[in-house]
Amino acid sequence: MAIVDWRCTPNIAINDPVLMVGKPPALTAATGMDALTHAVEAYVSTIATPITDACAIKAIELVAQYLSVAVANGENLEARDKMAYAEYLAGMAFNNASLGYVHSMAHQLGGFYNLPHGVCNAILLPAVSQYNLIACPQRFADIAVAMGENISGLSVTEAAEKAISAIRRLSASIGIPTGLKELNVKEKDLKVMAENAKKDACQFTNPRKATLEQVIEIFKAAM
Numbered sequence: 001m002a003i004v005d006w007r008c009t010p011n012i013a014i015n016d017p018v019l020m021v022g023k024p025p026a027l028t029a030a031t032g033m034d035a036l037t038h039a040v041e042a043y044v045s046t047i048a049t050p051i052t053d054a055c056a057i058k059a060i061e062l063v064a065q066y067l068s069v070a071v072a073n074g075e076n077l078e079a080r081d082k083m084a085y086a087e088y089l090a091g092m093a094f095n096n097a098s099l100g101y102v103h104s105m106a107h108q109l110g111g112f113y114n115l116p117h118g119v120c121n122a123i124l125l126p127a128v129s130q131y132n133l134i135a136c137p138q139r140f141a142d143i144a145v146a147m148g149e150n151i152s153g154l155s156v157t158e159a160a161e162k163a164i165s166a167i168r169r170l171s172a173s174i175g176i177p178t179g180l181k182e183l184n185v186k187e188k189d190l191k192v193m194a195e196n197a198k199k200d201a202c203q204f205t206n207p208r209k210a211t212l213e214q215v216i217e218i219f220k221a222a223m
């Protein structure tokens with residue numbers, strides 16, 4: 001169960017890219033993909049607004065341009081600076097538009113197996129996005145453009161698919177595992193994790209509703 005309350009959130013956050021220079025590449029990759037997930041889930045959220053959209057889409061652009069650069073060379077201060085802006089913008093987006101099934105399901109993987117939050121999100125993001133695609137194809141087409149994909153001549157659905165392939169490509173390029181099997185996630189745990197994910201506060205704003213069986217299927221698609 002994710003615990004969120006004003007008593008356990010900080011009053012001040014120091015968002016200084018110099019402090020991030022010492023982060024190893026794998027931690028940079030995982031936390032950067034968490035920021036991307038915040039932005040994508042906020043952008044397709046049922047309670048997104050033009051204000052959260054502006055924050056989310058800029059965050060997606062910055063992550064697409066600078067995350068792999070920051071992973072490649074943690075001392076690149078331009079990349080660290082742009083990623084600091086990206087995660088801050090993504091935070092502003094999701095603190096107002098909330099999240100979706102990626103986070104609901106990732107919370108279970110973290111709780112069951114003590115896995116890194118960003119890695120769980122990164123693996124689940126393409127699978128949940130594929131599931132969500134029919135709910136808001138234009139939104140995913142916008143994400144594709146923000147990630148630098150060329151969508152000219154494509155249908156909205158084809159453009160939306162490009163967002164998912166771009167996310168997969170980014171993950172692979174920065175060394176994120178391709179599936180949950182690599183993290184020793186067990187099929188026997190999927191049902192109870194799906195039951196819990198359906199109770200998670202983040203799922204309320206997911207753009208497509210899901211039955212228990214559908215959540216299990218999304219987990220399986222991410223295996």
Ligand SMILES: [Fe+2]
Nearest residue numbers: 034038103117
């Ligand atoms: Fe997160």
